[in-house]
Amino acid sequence: xxxxxxxxxxxxxxxxxxxxxxxxxxxxxxxxxxxxxxxxxxxxxxxxxxxxxxxxxxxxxxxxxxxxx
Numbered sequence: 042x043x044x045x046x047x048x049x050x051x052x053x054x055x056x057x058x059x060x061x062x063x064x065x066x067x068x069x070x071x072x073x074x075x076x077x078x079x080x081x082x083x084x085x086x087x088x089x090x091x092x093x094x095x096x097x098x099x100x101x102x103x104x105x106x107x108x109x110x
Contacts, residue, residue: 052086052087053083053084053086055086055087055089055090056082056083056084056085056086056087056089057083059082059083059085059086059089059090060079060082060083063082065078065079065082066079072100073097073100074097074098074099074100077097077100078095078096078097081095081096081097082095
């Protein structure tokens with residue numbers, strides 16, 4: 042259990058370093074696309090250094106049905 046947790050922690054730290062190197066923490070990421078890209082970069086961890094460049098495209102909120110009057 043401890044080894045698995047350690048591996049996951051190291052994986053996420055490497056992903057956070059990759060996001061920092063790409064400047065995701067210094068720029069304004071207040072949009073759905075920006076936040077999604079940062080999260081995907083951190084989660085993908087070392088894969089960022091193997092050529093993976095996760096990017097979230099256009100985010101759309103689902104249109105909820107309006108209640109009838």
